[in-house]
Amino acid sequence: MQLRATALAAGLAACLVTAAATAQEATFDPASLAGDDTLRQETFTADAALAESTGRDIPVPFTLEVPVSDRFLTLIDSAPSGGVVKISFALGGEEGRVRLLENLNILTATLPEAEDGAGTGLLDRLLTQDAFPLAVQDFPEAKQITLEDVEIGGTAGRQLIGTYRIPSLGLMYLRLVALPDAEAQNALVAIVNIDAQRVQLASTSDLESTITGRALESLSLQ
Numbered sequence: 001m002q003l004r005a006t007a008l009a010a011g012l013a014a015c016l017v018t019a020a021a022t023a024q025e026a027t028f029d030p031a032s033l034a035g036d037d038t039l040r041q042e043t044f045t046a047d048a049a050l051a052e053s054t055g056r057d058i059p060v061p062f063t064l065e066v067p068v069s070d071r072f073l074t075l076i077d078s079a080p081s082g083g084v085v086k087i088s089f090a091l092g093g094e095e096g097r098v099r100l101l102e103n104l105n106i107l108t109a110t111l112p113e114a115e116d117g118a119g120t121g122l123l124d125r126l127l128t129q130d131a132f133p134l135a136v137q138d139f140p141e142a143k144q145i146t147l148e149d150v151e152i153g154g155t156a157g158r159q160l161i162g163t164y165r166i167p168s169l170g171l172m173y174l175r176l177v178a179l180p181d182a183e184a185q186n187a188l189v190a191i192v193n194i195d196a197q198r199v200q201l202a203s204t205s206d207l208e209s210t211i212t213g214r215a216l217e218s219l220s221l222q
Contacts, residue, residue: 026091028072028101029200030209038070046084046106047222054079059186060108060179065218067211072101083107089211091198101198104212105191111184120149123158123178126187131176132160135191139172141165145204153220155179157187161204163196171196175207181221190216 033039044064051058056079066087068074073090075098080086088103109126124147136142142164150159157179164172175192192212194201199210207213 026093026099027198027200028091030206030211030213032071033067033069033209033211033214036069036071040068041065041218042068042074044076044078044085044087050078050084056084058084058108059110060181060188061222062106062188063218063220063222064106064215067214072211073098080105087212087215099198100195102192102194102210102212104215105193107189107191109178109187109189111180111187120158123180123187126178126189127158127160127176131178131189131191132162132174135174135176135193136162136164139164139166142174150177152177152179152216153218155221161207163204169195169197173199173201173204173207175212175216177216179219179221188219188221190219192216 042065044066046058046063047061048058066074066076067089073092075088075090077086084106086103086105089101091099091101093099109130111122111126128144128147132142132144142162144160144162146161148159150157157177159178160176162174164174166172173194173196175194177190179188181187192207194207194210194212201207201210208217
């Protein structure tokens with residue numbers, strides 16, 4: 001399987017270490033989103049128009065509702081190195097410092113031909129053998145916790161939940177999601193990184209309640 005994200009891991013590392021010196025200065029409770037009167041959504045569309053404007057191949061068009069609020073920063077990179085879009089959610093700090101909470105990276109993968117289409121085994125190999133090593137390379141104590149079915153926007157796929165550690169920040173939550181297109185020729189892969197020190201979660205079972213979880217819930221393949 002060819003994962004179109006050769007430079008993604010380096011980009012993630014740079015983003016996650018942005019505010020290492022202020023790792024304990026601020027926290028965010030995802031449960032507070034329910035009472036956030038300023039919470040709204042902006043539609044991000046990955047289609048032929050975006051492919052033309054960025055010069056990128058987008059074999060799996062999709063739309064995504066991106067959470068925006070006065071309580072956190074939403075940073076969208078529609079032409080990231082190695083991917084389709086990178087969306088970061090952060091808290092603003094003193095002297096312009098940004099304290100990263102979560103980020104969502106969406107990329108595509110080419111699936112090999114299979115008689116039964118993009119079945120569970122094919123998606124599992126994509127997540128465990130390609131996406132997971134890519135997401136955690138150079139980071140210690142990486143661990144895969146669960147590998148399970150998921151359905152997003154009416155598309156059935158697979159997701160891997162894990163953790164790893166960044167020495168300067170501490171424990172990170174990792175969520176990987178693979179969704180095949182209708183022809184089972186390509187898959188959309190979402191890589192979610194969450195700072196476990198700043199984002200208050202009881203366990204990895206609460207990842208869907210996070211900001212990135214809300215964004216992923218809205219994702220729809222076109």
